């Protein structure tokens with residue numbers, strides 16, 4: 019009797035976990051032939067491929083890139099996450115459909131903390147809430163409005179450059195975090211402290227620890243899979259308790275700044291003119307206004323701050339540090355950029371002004387080339403279909419996971435001449451991309467849910483690089499660079515972090 023039950027349960031598990039997802043993928047493979055490749059690891063899924071690539075090439079994404087360069091017809095890689103099909107898409111036409119039609123997809127909160135951290139912010143909102151938040155933030159993120167923040171960015175970079183850091187990423191993180199904090203809360207949050215350290219270092223560390231609590235052990239991962247957000251409440255271990263305490267401290271800090279500002283506005287009104295509003299003023303104008311059409315709440319404002327910090331700090335600082343990495347590898351590019359800088363901005367320690375930025379064309383092209391060869395935000399673009407969908411002739415079932423993989427599109431000769439070459443002047447050419455539908459080279463994503471902070475990021479990276487290059491040389495550290503690896507955690511980045519170094523000129 020028990021034997022029959024055992025066989026029955028095993029057959030059901032075999033069908034659900036292995037046969038069903040495999041058949042779904044096989045049907046796509048049969049339909050698309052050479053345009054699709056199956057990589058199916060029962061239950062464990064895509065992680066095996068990505069970790070295998072890391073073992074073989076010291077790079078989590080290299081094997082995926084190679085499949086596309088070796089087979090020019092390839093459009094889809096058919097993988098699985100546990101029992102769910104995951105389709106990695108390297109076809110700009112289909113990726114365009116996914117990006118434009120964003121309401122049909124759900125984003126995945128990799129930090130499993132939607133209700134306490136970013137759930138009410140722009141990154142994870144949808145529907146009418148997303149629309150009204152995007153409208154509210156659209157104006158201050160406009161290039162012309164952002165110009166007013168350039169003096170603050172210069173001042174933050176100069177101040178941070180006086181300190182010493184373990185590695186270039188620690189420096190650029192400290193800068194990018196402070197810039198987001200001051201952009202949101204203004205000068206009154208300058209040099210804020212949390213958990214007895216620099217606020218931005220603490221918030222970045224908090225995100226890292228949350229990721230560690232979920233992905234760092236089988237216990238954490240299973241807890242996430244089974245309990246979802248209840249992970250943090252039910253039988254929290256030491257790390258989870260510590261995280262709970264620090265999330266409370268972070269939200270209390272934000273609430274206190276918000277409450278103080280509300281009190282001051284109620285007593286004296288807005289003391290600045292609209293052009294000088296920080297993001298908190300912009301949100302409070304809506305919150306305290308007689309209409310509050312968007313129905314914005316205090317919790318939403320806190321969530322928006324955490325969202326912008328999360329979306330704007332590690333991304334910007336990683337790209338700035340990767341630029342330094344490529345300058346250390348390419349001294350001729352360093353020399354060329356210094357020359358442009360001296361011509362445009364001068365060789366002293368004067369501020370980078372808004373009229374300088376459009377003239378730094380070689381620097382701009384260089385940053386875009388770094389974003390092409392090492393797109394940092396590849397992983398976060400994963401989407402879950404909310405319903406059955408047809409993308410050209412690709413049929414998707416509700417619940418399947420899609421990954422528009424522009425990091426593979428950026429690395430094929432179908433779209434880029436000499437794609438393997440690091441050519442810092444590539445984006446100065448009239449037609450840098452061979453066939454472009456606007457969805458080939460999109461490190462900031464594209465369509466309605468593209469990166470709202472992209473102008474701010476580029477502006478900031480240029481200012482950071484200008485000040486660093488005028489003061490420091492960038493060198494590789496031979497003992498460390500021999501162990502170079504490219505790891506995809508939330509972002510894709512090099513390690514060891516100290517494989518490059520800044521040396522005062």
Ligand code: HEM
Nearest residue numbers: 140141329330333334337395398462463467469470471475
């Ligand atoms: C080089 C730096 C940056 C890169 C590479 C980058 C990349 C991206 C990407 C790929 C997305 C789409 C994510 C998705 O759809 O899942 C995105 C969205 C977003 N980014 Fe950025 N980002 C950068 C800097 C910033 C900055 C500085 C801010 C703000 C301070 C910011 C705020 C946002 C927000 C709020 C969204 C969500 C927009 C929406 O869904 O409507 N990002 N970013």
